[in-house]
Amino acid sequence: MKRIRIREIxxxxxxxxxxxxxxxxxxxxxxxxxTSKKDMLFIALKGEKHDGHDFLDQAIEAGCSALIISxxxxxxxxxxxxxxxxxxxxxxxxxxxxSLASYYLSLFNIHKVGVTGSTGKTTTKEMLYWIxxxxxxxxxxxxxxxxxxxxxxSVFNIEEDTEAVIFEMGMDRPGEIHTLVEIxxxxxxxxxxxxxxxxxxxxxxxxxxKAKMEITDFFKKKDILIVNYDDKLLRDNVCEDRFKxxxxxxxxxxxxxxxxxxxxxxxxxxxxxxxxxxxxxxFKLSTPGLHNALNASLAIAAGMCLxxxxxxxxxxxxxxxxxxxxxxxEEKQGIKIVDDTYNASPDSMRAAINVxxxxxxxxxxxxxxxxxxxxxxxxxxxxxxxEYASNKGVDVVISVGKNAKYISEAxxxxxxxxxxxxxxxxxxxxxxxxxxxxxxxxxxGSRGMAMDEIVTQLKTSNE
Numbered sequence: 001m002k003r004i005r006i007r008e009i010x011x012x013x014x015x016x017x018x019x020x021x022x023x024x025x026x027x028x029x030x031x032x033x034x035t036s037k038k039d040m041l042f043i044a045l046k047g048e049k050h051d052g053h054d055f056l057d058q059a060i061e062a063g064c065s066a067l068i069i070s071x072x073x074x075x076x077x078x079x080x081x082x083x084x085x086x087x088x089x090x091x092x093x094x095x096x097x098x099s100l101a102s103y104y105l106s107l108f109n110i111h112k113v114g115v116t117g118s119t120g121k122t123t124t125k126e127m128l129y130w131i132x133x134x135x136x137x138x139x140x141x142x143x144x145x146x147x148x149x150x151x152x153x154s155v156f157n158i159e160e161d162t163e164a165v166i167f168e169m170g171m172d173r174p175g176e177i178h179t180l181v182e183i184x185x186x187x188x189x190x191x192x193x194x195x196x197x198x199x200x201x202x203x204x205x206x207x208x209x210k211a212k213m214e215i216t217d218f219f220k221k222k223d224i225l226i227v228n229y230d231d232k233l234l235r236d237n238v239c240e241d242r243f244k245x246x247x248x249x250x251x252x253x254x255x256x257x258x259x260x261x262x263x264x265x266x267x268x269x270x271x272x273x274x275x276x277x278x279x280x281x282x283f284k285l286s287t288p289g290l291h292n293a294l295n296a297s298l299a300i301a302a303g304m305c306l307x308x309x310x311x312x313x314x315x316x317x318x319x320x321x322x323x324x325x326x327x328x329x330e331e332k333q334g335i336k337i338v339d340d341t342y343n344a345s346p347d348s349m350r351a352a353i354n355v356x357x358x359x360x361x362x363x364x365x366x367x368x369x370x371x372x373x374x375x376x377x378x379x380x381x382x383x384x385x386x387e388y389a390s391n392k393g394v395d396v397v398i399s400v401g402k403n404a405k406y407i408s409e410a411x412x413x414x415x416x417x418x419x420x421x422x423x424x425x426x427x428x429x430x431x432x433x434x435x436x437x438x439x440x441x442x443x444x445g446s447r448g449m450a451m452d453e454i455v456t457q458l459k460t461s462n463e
Contacts, residue, residue: 001156002107003027006066006086009041012103013088013096015068019077020086026066029156030059031097031149038063043100044070045093045149052093060085068096094148101152102183111136111164111306112184114215116177117192117228118208119348120295121146123287123326124192125168127299131316135308136163146170151180164306169215172201172373177214188305189215190226190298194233197345200375209233219243226301228294229255246305248297257301262293266358267329267336274300274310281310285317288327288358291351327355332459334437336361340444341451344371349385352444353392361440363395367427367454369445370401378403386410386418398434400427401449424453432461 007022009015028040033055036042042059044052044067056067056076066086067076070093080087090096105112111132115125125140132138139162141154146168158165169180194209202208216225221243227234229249238245248257256276263271269286272293285296300313308316328339336359340352349371356364366389374381386407389397397411397418408418419434421427431454435441441458445451 001028001158002104002160004104004107006088008103009066009068009100010088012100013068013090014099015088015090015096018069018072018087018089019081020066020084022086024065024084024086029097029100029153030064031153033058033062036062036064039065041066041068043068043093043097045097046070068093068100097149097152098179098183101155105155105158105184108158108162110158110162111188112186113164113166113188113190113302114169114181114184114186115166115190115192116169116171116212116215117190118195118197118212119345119351120192120291121168121170121190122342123292124190124295124299125166127296127317127320128166128190128302130319131299131303131308131313132164132166132306133319134303134312134316135306137161138164138166140166141168144170148176148179152183155183171211171214172197174202174207174211175214177211178217181215181218185218186215187220187222188224188226188302189219190302191215191228191231191234192295192298193228193231193347195345195347196374196381197347199377200373203375205233209237213238216240216243224305226298226305228298230294246301248294248301250294257297257304259293259297262290264290264358266360272296276301276304276310279310281314283314283317285320287320288329289351289355291354327352329359330459333461335435335458336440337455337458338440338442339452339455340442341455342447344369344444344446344449346371346374346381346385349444350388352442353385353389353394356440356442357392357394359440362438363436363440364393365396365398365435365439365441366394367398367400367441367443367451368404368407369399369424369449369451370404372446372448374403379406382406383410386412386416387414390414390416396434398427400424400445400451400454404445424450427454428457431457 003025026041030036036059042064129140145154224244226246229247246256250259258275261273271284383406387410390411399408399420405420408420411418
């Protein structure tokens with residue numbers, strides 16, 4: 001992080017200096033006292049479970065040189081004064097975090113890209129990171145830092161020499177992406193698709209579309225929105241004339257980037273051809289899953305918008321590392337484990353099943369947990385996954401959780417061997433009986449199901 005003065009923080013947050021020197025500096029921002037370090041600014045956020053004000057003394061002991069608070073404490077004031085720590089008081093510490101991140105970002109003249117979508121946004125972000133790194137010193141938001149706390153914290157990873165930054169933008173309610181783009185004000189936006197994630201809160205896919213389009217709320221005429229033109233809602237509704245639109249897809253004429261000849265190489269990845277104007281390039285990715293051809297094409301299109309040709313994009317994509325818990329394939333004790341436990345939606349479940357059946361092995365086994373936030377149609381969506389698994393030739397379906405039973409029921413109705421467990425603990429007790437050498441095992445479910453525990457057991461059961 002570029003060092004900034006306390007007086008800048010006060011101005012950016014409209015705060016009041018309670019104690020300390022306004023000319024002193026900070027060189028990092030933290031909201032967790034456990035990871036706070038010397039000369040950092042600690043912002044006391046109040047969440048559902050914890051209040052950062054309860055950890056101010058720990059932040060001071062860790063060496064923080066400044067605190068942002070919304071409520072005072074005599075003992076903390078005294079400790080801060082004794083240690084020479086600045087205290088800035090604001091009305092709302094979350095809003096202060098947002099305002100400070102926006103100010104800090106304004107100090108740089110850099111390329112800013114925002115990535116959103118129901119599925120594929122993290123993978124697309126990672127692909128774009130390696131592409132942009134071929135030309136620019138690039139920073140991207142790490143892991144799941146894609147919400148109103150994580151994204152602004154990612155802003156402070158920008159350094160003096162940063163030339164491009166990529167932010168993943170998540171949401172489960174209207175207005176959340178608007179809040180994020182108000183901080184970032186990206187000049188390029190990417191929408192991967194409009195799926196069913198969070199439909200319980202959003203009611204309809206049309207509402208999800210509107211929420212995703214908030215990524216353009218601060219666009220100017222020269223700014224660019226890159227869209228998946230194979231997605232019907234995007235194809236039929238993105239017709240803005242107040243910014244530039246770049247289309248990417250497979251099945252339509254007059255696309256800016258046309259995807260063709262997608263080949264599934266199983267666990268070795270995929271191959272595809274992308275055409276742009278009079279240029280045609282073959283790409284090979286080590287990342288499995290046919291759906292990743294489109295994610296990569298969206299990232300390549302963004303790279304082209306920033307002056308990176310398809311040859312250099314191919315070089316960047318060759319360096320792509322598969323993110324943990326996202327279609328990560330590992331062989332243990334003669335069993336191939338496909339770990340896709342980061343999260344789950346109907347679309348990503350189907351994509352993961354496609355990967356499972358493409359991998360060479362004796363039996364294809366899908367261990368699938370509940371998908372959350374699907375609203376009134378949760379039974380239907382889970383049943384559809386069971387039918388899909390059966391139609392794709394999955395040999396055994398094992399379901400875990402309250403609604404996942406409908407996955408097994410539907411698969412069994414279609415003639416596939418299937419069994420359901422109400423809890424992970426019950427499955428763990430008999431898991432070894434269902435898995436044998438030569439199997440390929442997919443493990444997937446919503447994040448709240450913590451299906452990674454099953455992956456851990458699969459990896460260690462025979463060690």
